Amino acid sequence: MTFSIQNIIPHIQAKIAGIADDFIIENISIDSRSLQNNAGTLFFALKGQNHDGHHYIAELIKKGVRFFVVEKVPENYVDKATFLAVQNTTKALQKTAKYYRNLFHFPIIGITGSNGKTIVKEWLNFLLSPDYSIVRNPKSYNSQVGVPLSIFGTNENHNLGIFEAGISQKNEMRNLENIIHPTIGVFTHLGIAHEEGFSSLEEKIVEKTRLFTSCEVVILPRNEVVEKHIKVPTFTWSLTDEKATVFGSIKTQENQKTVIQIHYQNNSFEVTIPFQDSIAVNNAMTCMATLLYLKIDTPIIQERLQKLYPVEIRLQAKKGINGCVLIDDSYSSDYQSLKIALDFLEQQKLHSKKTIILSDIFQGGLPIDKLYQKVALAIQNNNIDRIIVIGETISKYLSELPNVIAFGATIDFLKQFNTQSFQNETILIKGARSFNFDEIVVLLEEKKHETVLEINLDALTHNLNFYKSKLHSNTKIMVMVKAFGYGNGGFEIAKLLEHNSVDYLGVAFADEGIELRKAGITLPIMVLNPENSSFPAMIAYDLEPEIYSITGLQAFLQLTQQKNITSYPIHIKLDTGMHRLGFEANDMDTLISLLRNNNFVMVKSVFSHLSASDDTHFDDFTQLQFERFHLLSQKIINALDIQPIRHILNTSGIFNYAQEMQLEMVRLGIGLYGMGNSKAERNNLQNVSTLKSVISQIREVEEGESIGYSRKFMVNKSMKVATIPIGYADGIRRAWGNEKGYVVIKNQKASILGNICMDMLMVDVTSISCIAGDEVIIFGENPNITEIATVTETIPYEILTGISQRVKRVFYKN
Template identity: 25%
Template sequence: MKIRIKEAADILNAGYMDFVDVDKYIRGVSIDSRKVSENNLFVPIKGATTNGHSYVKDAIKGGAIATLWNKDEPDPPTDIAVILVDDTVKALQELSLFYRNTLKAKIVGVTGSNGKTSTKDITASILAQKFKTQKTTGNYNTEIGVPYTLLSLDEDCEVAVIEMGMEKKGEIDFLTRLVQPDIGIITSVGLVHIDNFPSIEEIAKEKLDIVNAIKEDGLFIYFGDDPLIEDTVNKAAVKESIRKETFGLNDTNTLYLREFHEDLDGITLRVSDEEFDELHVDILGKHQALNTMAGILAAKELGMNPEEIRQGLLKIEKTGLRNEIISIKNCTILNDCYKSNPVSINAALNIFEMFKADKRIVVLGDMLGYREMSYDMHYNVGKDLSSFNIDELVTIGQEAKNMAKGARENTGIKSIVEFDTKEEATEYLKKYINENCSIMIKGSRFLKLEYIANTLKDLEEKDEK
């Protein structure tokens, strides 16, 4: 984004303290003082535990030329332009909406209970074969992350793939009106953030709000095998001008899976579109075949040919902490600890079945956000482990103890060990890095279970010195 300081203030209908030339250009936006670049607009966010206004001096050292500033915050800086607003988050959103309306880029908006990040990565990789393409980085898919992503798009960006997350009612409607996608994708609907919704049906309705701001004659792509999604689509007031296409396993879909093979080098598939030969994707899991088909439909909508799509699938830049394979001495770790719910655990376990070793260890942490359903959800995850080849189960956290209980009462897993903290679990797992074993790690983002693999990797590096 490139805009004069005074113009930014005018867009926000805000006053400013002009300690610098307000005709100078802002070039880019940062919400993290540690990542400020020259001539950025710094947007301090006031959160539950930290206040970004406290870090404005660091932003200035990093090269910020201006900052938004909550009017009720004391001691605004005097060596950069200060744009005074009632709420920096709302101002960030307003600025992103203005900027979105200046862009000529086609935008693909992606949401879903599971699979949205992988679908974003796959789709962006394909589109980059033909267009200047940008995408949501990391987990910037919230009411702060989405406007930040929009403001991070280059003026000459041709296509952007924007991920939209949802934790509460009204969030998808709000985010999609900022994004205004030309193509909207729903990957799935599941029991995620059920603590904020009365039922899975309400989650489906909220996800479907992505259609509210798809542009005229735009395309809505969704997983067609889920009766709940299909029923919600049929009941919703989707504008007639918005076209619909589906992907899935059933031959009733616009694009469906004909053949599928996988190994630790990735997945190979054939789809129903006869234009395509065999496709290889450097990513793990059968569920990724579904995400791939969503990306293919989006690419075809934007005029890409089969060879461009095939090449894009070979060059996916994957977001971290999802199905990462880490080798530590004789041990191989499947590090899949960005989030956790029954569906994503099952998907990770199916991938883990391909790992061959003398000992197979599954590490599972708490799944958060299930309130009164928590006991049953955790117990059933443990119970369902009977379907997989597991030598040892390690659980982390209080809720995960119910996974251990479900496994003890319903499976033949010989060793089940429970820990309260990831540090205790890591200390226990240290002994395995010298053995021929495989370890799968899965838990909710709050637990930050990547600590385990990172610590074990550090041990290996120390031993090598």
């Protein structure tokens, strides 16, 4: 990256405020939490519906950042930094990326479509990297912000770019086309993804094909509906239409391979693709057509296509052996994705000790010594305690760093592997596919289970930011992580929330809070249902009790007096109509008398709980609760002359009553996990949890036979039945069985047959082409938890919190 502040000022129409310095930009950042932020960083303070980067400028200045692009200059810091003031920081980021892109004049492949963008991008990178020095988006950085950040990875030694562009509504692609400005277009697939953002299929096609405005050609599966909207030449492929530029006919599909006879320009040849499923075959055909257009020799195409591999685009956090946490990124190794992985490591670290296992870096474009200087700096910025490098090149260039252990090859590491050398640490495993780091993951990971609950950390962050967007910037947020994070996971989610700077965590019982403290969580933690017997442990672990009764208050005061503790934070619960726990009006005099002139405790907050905030039909009662709370809390405030935090809103309360009732703090619960109590609320949330399993066995069952306990399902015609290793002991309610519920296999519904067993359930796969080992979706986007709750006559809370602890949790970030 070789451009300066002065270069971009005219392009982003910025006005300089503060210290009028110029500098060469080394790093572009939009995330205040990244440990890569330093004196060489230009920080764009992006403002969105759910976030505002301006809030973190003071924190960044303390870290050494001195250059900012802002919409509003913070007056208190004009003498400490250089500010480029613009009308819109997101537009300024895009314009900066456009300026930077135009410094380079090599071919750019621009990829869009409904599905398959990231896989085609990664496969093209693999297929073309022997011939080109390639820059591409890391992971799936294909958004209005992700594309600009990807462009900044370009340098003068690259000679091919491969960038994907993703949109979800009108008028987005023009921005991305201006930035990427591709010379070759690739359209992967036309499907239903993001259809809700467009009024018609045609409108969606028109918007997507805007990426190809300046292309010399567009490569795509033959599709007349799409082609009529493309105004430049096309290069098409098909497995059914001989009029396509490249025509293929499938010869055989067996042993997880597909052999295709290809016909192109009066020539014929065979290719072998190491997949049988139609989506992978189609993506491979798109890649092959691109190679043919680029005039790659046929024998090379044949050789490289058969080496294609499944692409894992997610960063996953997994439980490891001996109390470790693994960050699995074992399929790629380049500098851009290394920075992303290091940020994720910091976000998900459970232990203070951090280890990285890193292979040779395959980064086209940079001189090798400069590349490894940047790699070394990134690792040092993240304060990695132990650095294990594998590969001849990385061993040579990083050997001088402190705490480096070097191996020439993965096999050398595996020969010396000792399970006891990894204890209570967070381990980032990042390596190029050729290094087979998946073998290291197998050794370090806890025993694998066929059934897993996947937790999407990006969706959690989205949901948190949605509720934040309904609040004033100074309103505090307590997030409930009780009941093992509503069934999703305890410390992993707490760590994410700590990373996102929430103000408080809420748990039900002291032992939940103690586990979070043992896991290294330092946020204030409130215990909502403390037992008197747990008070000593709460004090030992710095947990703050909810006090809801005179006897509870007396017991806690007695303990603090015995321990000679002063000003210990407590939270006073008022009962305004829920009639579950809390002080009522007739308790006020006694409560105040116990607290007045008492220095053993400090009333940190006063709060209550709305009983019907999810149903606006009870608006009058909710307003009554709020009035009662105001009167009772004000009586305490006046009598004690204090200014505690007040809070009454829960998740639905934030959605329905934030305007008038948010006070100084709110409490976010089920909404964080993607569950809303109304359709309007759910439409703003993203699905967090996906429960997956696999097919254990498939059998043919003849007419007259029965399936499952008590012969609840009688077979009236021959059918194909799959057994799934998950049952009511894992949290699947029996009421979801007997054809009321279903699972999804190969994007098709499979009805649950008969009674759900303790550890298994059986489904009808008569019309589904599947085999043992295929993935099964128990719930997620479809079926979703709300649907299951409705059918089984319960609430989403019960479905989510009922998932057994024996089900493995996997946390991931796209």
